[in-house]
Amino acid sequence: xxxxxxxxxxxxxxxxxxxxxxxxxxxxxxxxxxxxxxxxxxxxxxxxxxxxxxxxxxxxxxxxxxxxxxxxxxxxxxxxxxxxxxxxxxxxxxxxxxxxxxxxxxxxxxxxxxxxxxxxxxxxxxxxxxxxxxxxxxxxxxxxxxxxxxxxxxxxxxxxxxxxxxxxxxxxxxxxxxxxxxxxxxxxxxxxxxxxxxxxxxxxxxxxxxxxxxxxxxxxxxxxxxxxxxxxxxxxxxxxxxxxxxxxxxxxxxxxxxxxxxxxxxxxxxxxxxxxxxxxxxxxxxxxxxxxxxxxxxxxxxxxxxxxxxxxxxxxxxxxxxxxxxxxxxxxxxxxxxxxxxxxxxxxxxxxxxxxxxxxxxxxxxxxxxxxxxxxxxxxxxxxxxxxxxxxxxxxxxxxxxxxxxxxxxxxxxxxxxxx
RNA sequence: GGAGGAGUGCGCCGAAUCGGUAAGGCAGCGGAUUGCUAAUCCGUAGCGGGUGAUUCCGCUUGUGGGUUCGAGUCCCACCUCCUCCGCCA
Numbered sequence: 388x389x390x391x392x393x394x395x396x397x398x399x400x401x402x403x404x405x406x407x408x409x410x411x412x413x414x415x416x417x418x419x420x421x422x423x424x425x426x427x428x429x430x431x432x433x434x435x436x437x438x439x440x441x442x443x444x445x446x447x448x449x450x451x452x453x454x455x456x457x458x459x460x461x462x463x464x465x466x467x468x469x470x471x472x473x474x475x476x477x478x479x480x481x482x483x484x485x486x487x488x489x490x491x492x493x494x495x496x497x498x499x500x501x502x503x504x505x506x507x508x509x510x511x512x513x514x515x516x517x518x519x520x521x522x523x524x525x526x527x528x529x530x531x532x533x534x535x536x537x538x539x540x541x542x543x544x545x546x547x548x549x550x551x552x553x554x555x556x557x558x559x560x561x562x563x564x565x566x567x568x569x570x571x572x573x574x575x576x577x578x579x580x581x582x583x584x585x586x587x588x589x590x591x592x593x594x595x596x597x598x599x600x601x602x603x604x605x606x607x608x609x610x611x612x613x614x615x616x617x618x619x620x621x622x623x624x625x626x627x628x629x630x631x632x633x634x635x636x637x638x639x640x641x642x643x644x645x646x647x648x649x650x651x652x653x654x655x656x657x658x659x660x661x662x663x664x665x666x667x668x669x670x671x672x673x674x675x676x677x678x679x680x681x682x683x684x685x686x687x688x689x690x691x692x693x694x695x696x697x698x699x700x701x702x703x704x705x706x707x708x709x710x711x712x713x714x715x716x717x718x719x720x721x722x723x724x725x726x727x728x729x730x731x732x733x734x735x736x737x738x739x740x741x742x743x744x745x746x747x748x749x750x751x752x753x754x755x756x757x758x759x760x761x762x763x764x765x766x767x768x769x770x771x772x773x774x775x776x777x778x779x780x781x782x783x784x785x786x787x788x789x790x791x792x793x794x795x796x797x798x799x800x801x802x803x804x805x806x807x
Numbered sequence: 808g809g810a811g812g813a814g815u816g817c818g819c820c821g822a823a824u825c826g827g828u829a830a831g832g833c834a835g836c837g838g839a840u841u842g843c844u845a846a847u848c849c850g851u852a853g854c855g856g857g858u859g860a861u862u863c864c865g866c867u868u869g870u871g872g873g874u875u876c877g878a879g880u881c882c883c884a885c886c887u888c889c890u891c892c893g894c895c896a
Contacts, residue, residue, distance in 0.1 A: 461876040
């Protein structure tokens with residue numbers, strides 16, 4: 388949720404930010420409703436004060452006649468109060484409906500652009516592999532070696548599902564272990580999260596207003612399936628107040644993630660790049676506002692450290708305003724090199740959501756000066772499916788084997804995937 | 808799924824008769840004082856509104872409704888936790 392006070396004081400900055408994000412919100416209407424709402428609230432408070440006073444008199448009254456007289460007078464006030472209350476509820480609902488539509492604003496330094504075409508490459512790392520043969524794509528490798536089976540998954544579950552099998556299962560466990568080792572050494576507390584969460588929490592995290600189509604909803608129980616453990620780790624501390632000395636509070640979550648991939652029909656239909664279900668290790672930080680930019684750089688540095696350990700060539704992207712989600716003020720993606728496609732594809736994403744989610748979740752921190760909203764940040768430590776693709780494709784040999792990156796050797800009983 | 812019990816101000820504990828308008832304690836934080844591994848004393852809930860500022864007003868007893876002049880207290884629905892039964896990896 389965005390800060391209404393800021394909107395009142397800086398309406399054109401907010402309008403400008405919404406425009407940059409390609410989001411349509413009627414800020415003038417919001418301010419008009421806000422003004423009306425406060426007026427109604429004021430008269431409501433006056434009438435409540437009147438009732439409180441009169442009720443005190445009634446409880447202090449000594450004679451029955453006096454009491455009855457006061458009570459009969461109060462019946463009228465009660466009706467006036469009820470009418471006013473109804474008016475307030477209606478306008479309050481309209482107000483929150485409009486306020487919910489306001490996204491977080493991008494930082495000034497975020498490149499302005501319409502869509503992902505205008506994202507900026509910040510840097511490239513790692514050397515691209517050169518093959519003296521035509522590299523196979525991950526699905527060919529996977530089927531040949533019997534480590535990925537999307538055909539049978541289609542039979543059991545439908546399109547965009549997969550069975551991971553044999554060595555790739557152990558590879559995934561090794562990847563999880565590597566991530567947990569790197570992150571816990573840096574002070575992230577590991578957590579396995581629920582994968583279902585309540586509508587109000589999903590809403591507070593800023594995922595429902597736009598982008599709700601991508602989320603699975605369990606009708607019978609009115610619960611959402613998490614698209615990332617970020618959506619669950621934020622609400623973990625809802626309605627809590629941290630002490631400043633306990634910040635930054637860092638978690639590394641491991642969970643299965645679910646996405647409907649609505650609107651991506653026909654896109655990346657082959658293999659396991661874009662599936663309804665995958666596992667992911669996710670970092671999440673609660674910080675003070677002063678520290679959030681520094682924390683964002685830190686999360687990015689952890690992502691890069693893991694990519695370097697895995698020896699996967701990648702590029703870092705500064706996401707432009709039009710491609711930012713509602714809750715984010717700034718976002719970096721990491722894209723890994725996929726030899727079969729001859730391009731970089733997204734594997735990581737890290738966002739600074741400033742106080743946008745914290746306000747909705749009511750998560751604050753306290754110091755000598757007072758109580759303030761925290762900033763929340765998230766970042767992918769490692770998304771399993773896509774990283775597995777990068778490892779399979781970048782490390783294939785002429786003989787048709789897959790070399791495992793050294794950093795994973797200590798977690799595995801093999802250093803190469805082979806088929807004789 | 809069935810039966811019973813519970814939820815009180817960032818945290819922990821906890822009082823409030825027949826409905827009369829949220830005591831108190833601990834912790835934490837701020838301050839004072841003493842002076843030495845600490846003790847004592849004072850202050851301190853949050854949010855919203857309003858004001859130049861202070862005073863001030865309103866809301867909040869798990870959540871949302873209802874009854875009433877007035878609800879922590881009575882009624883309804885829901886949430887969470889505990890106990891028992893049933894089912895179950």
